[in-house]
Amino acid sequence: QIALAAKVIPAAQKASQRALELEPRNPSCALLAADIALLRPEGTNEAMAIVEKALHVSPADVPLNRKHLYLLMQTEKWQAIDQALAGLRAALAEAGAPSTEANINAAQIFEKRGQFRRAISEYQAALAHIPDNIGLRLALARAAEQIGGIASAVDAYNDVLRRDPANPEARGALARIQHDKKDLEVDSILRATSGAGNK
Numbered sequence: 001q002i003a004l005a006a007k008v009i010p011a012a013q014k015a016s017q018r019a020l021e022l023e024p025r026n027p028s029c030a031l032l033a034a035d036i037a038l039l040r041p042e043g044t045n046e047a048m049a050i051v052e053k054a055l056h057v058s059p060a061d062v063p064l065n066r067k068h069l070y071l072l073m074q075t076e077k078w079q080a081i082d083q084a085l086a087g088l089r090a091a092l093a094e095a096g097a098p099s100t101e102a103n104i105n106a107a108q109i110f111e112k113r114g115q116f117r118r119a120i121s122e123y124q125a126a127l128a129h130i131p132d133n134i135g136l137r138l139a140l141a142r143a144a145e146q147i148g149g150i151a152s153a154v155d156a157y158n159d160v161l162r163r164d165p166a167n168p169e170a171r172g173a174l175a176r177i178q179h180d181k182k183d184l185e186v187d188s189i190l191r192a193t194s195g196a197g198n199k
Contacts, residue, residue, distance in 0.1 A: 004036065012036050020050075027061045030054035034067060047071060055087070065091040069105060081109060100129040107139065116146040134164055141173065150177060 003012035016033040023029045034047040051068050058064060069084040089102045107122035123140040141156035160170040
């Protein structure tokens with residue numbers, strides 16, 4: 001840690017590897033070694049190998065599972081990401097911790113895949129634990145818009161405004177949705193009028 005604070009990366013790497021050799025079952029040593037590996041160009045694969053080896057020894061360690069999922073989320077290895085997400089959920093459950101963190105990560109993963117309905121379910125589960133989180137409510141609203149769930153999106157944006165009346169994103173989104181709705185109503189009337197005229 002002293003070498004790391006001084007930004008002497010080779011010395012930090014050497015010390016962290018030695019610590020890992022002395023305490024191979026200590027998750028903190030693995031995490032430190034992985035963090036130092038990530039400071040170097042192309043160090044992601046090395047960090048991944050360190051974390052995965054540590055997980056074989058401590059499969060229920062929450063920080064290790066968290067780091068594993070974080071590293072995989074930088075890739076598109078979907079099957080491995082699903083397994084890492086399941087690992088984090090299991091580790092949180094064993095630790096008696098709420099699943100909120102896993103729900104948020106899952107929602108982000110599903111959004112990246114375009115699976116917005118699944119993302120919405122995960123955001124809703126997270127909000128059950130932290131209902132006042134504005135960022136999650138906005139994310140829920142955006143995901144609802146993606147699948148055409150305008151009523152759900154409006155509800156979520158209104159929930160944001162109840163908690164943060166000046167929130168610019170929620171205000172802008174509701175104004176845009178209302179504008180789009182009026183445009184659709186005008187188009188519908190014009191089409192109906194045009195159709196009646198043709199008859």
